[in-house]
Amino acid sequence: MCPRNVLAQEQTNLPGWIGEKPSFTEEIRQTFFQSRVVFYPGGGRDGHPIKLFCSSRAAFCFVYADQDGYDCGEEPVGYKSVRDDEVPWPHRDRSFRFTGTEPRAARWIIFQRQEGYGPDHGHEFIAVLYVHGEAFTVYWDLWAVNGKAPYAIVLVDHSFGGNFTGHRFGGDQSPMCQWASEQNAWPDWLLVSELTTPWPGYQRASDGDPGGMHGDNRFLHRRQPPMISRSTRNA
Numbered sequence: 001m002c003p004r005n006v007l008a009q010e011q012t013n014l015p016g017w018i019g020e021k022p023s024f025t026e027e028i029r030q031t032f033f034q035s036r037v038v039f040y041p042g043g044g045r046d047g048h049p050i051k052l053f054c055s056s057r058a059a060f061c062f063v064y065a066d067q068d069g070y071d072c073g074e075e076p077v078g079y080k081s082v083r084d085d086e087v088p089w090p091h092r093d094r095s096f097r098f099t100g101t102e103p104r105a106a107r108w109i110i111f112q113r114q115e116g117y118g119p120d121h122g123h124e125f126i127a128v129l130y131v132h133g134e135a136f137t138v139y140w141d142l143w144a145v146n147g148k149a150p151y152a153i154v155l156v157d158h159s160f161g162g163n164f165t166g167h168r169f170g171g172d173q174s175p176m177c178q179w180a181s182e183q184n185a186w187p188d189w190l191l192v193s194e195l196t197t198p199w200p201g202y203q204r205a206s207d208g209d210p211g212g213m214h215g216d217n218r219f220l221h222r223r224q225p226p227m228i229s230r231s232t233r234n235a
Contacts, residue, residue: 003191003206003220007056012036014060018125024087024108032127033142035061036151039187041135041169041176042066045073048211048218049154049191054122059151062128065138067101070130072109078121079111089131092141098165098175103133103141136165136175144179152189156212157196170196190221201226 015035022028036059040049043064053059054076064072075081089103111126131138143149155170167175170192177199180186192198194208194217203224208217 001206003052003209003218004056006206006220007053007058007189011057012059014123014125018060018110018127021083021110021112021125023083023085024129032061032129035059037061037063038152038154038191039063039139039142039150040065040154041139042156043130043154044068045071046156046212047073047076048209049152050076050126050128051122052191052209052211052218053152054126057119057123060123060126062126063138063142063150064128064130065103065133065135066130067132067134070105070107070132072107072128072130076111076126078114078117079126080114081109082112083108083110085109087129089133092145094137094140096140098134098136098167100134100137100165101132103131103138106131134165135169136167139176140179143185144176144183147183147185149180149185149187151187152191153187154191154218155196155198156193156216156218168197170198172200174199186223188223190223191218192221193218 017031038049038053038059044066085108087106087108089105107130109128113124157168157170190198190202198221202221204219205222206220208219211218
């Protein structure tokens, strides 16, 4: 089954707040992160996850992080930006320092579906917080420091070039995976490129769907419940 059809089984309704096209106040920030958020570390201009999660109506909130900037490229097909604000990024003391750009600013973008495109195309509104900064640090700031995880994470590692930190997004050595393990705070879904190793504890749940500049296949992986031993069940 294709990823879109798998995610369509988890459709969520669009809340009223996003239709007001709000600025990124502290209240909206809290509301945004109480929603299903899809995180794309090192996302660049790759709109594939937005297309996939929005067209299936499984999610409408996205966080991108890229240390090269926050140029999201072209607007999603069938959508027009109705708010595009720069927001500051608060400085936070951290016990680690990864090579790369410290988060310093973000763009808060709300897209609205254009006339001529119906509900089958996707949610009427999409909210994107695009952070200019090193992706692991952004993940720490937004989730790991509070022992939380997003609804889904996109994992795409490249064979050459890759991450300035020397760490990969996929595999059990990823800082994000290690934080999730330490805190038992796991995303429900991973969207994993064929070039990338998924995290342990996840099982492939879809066929591949090509995306990104290289057209690599991406597969949904679902978090599996931990095995319970017979002795524990009988206790």
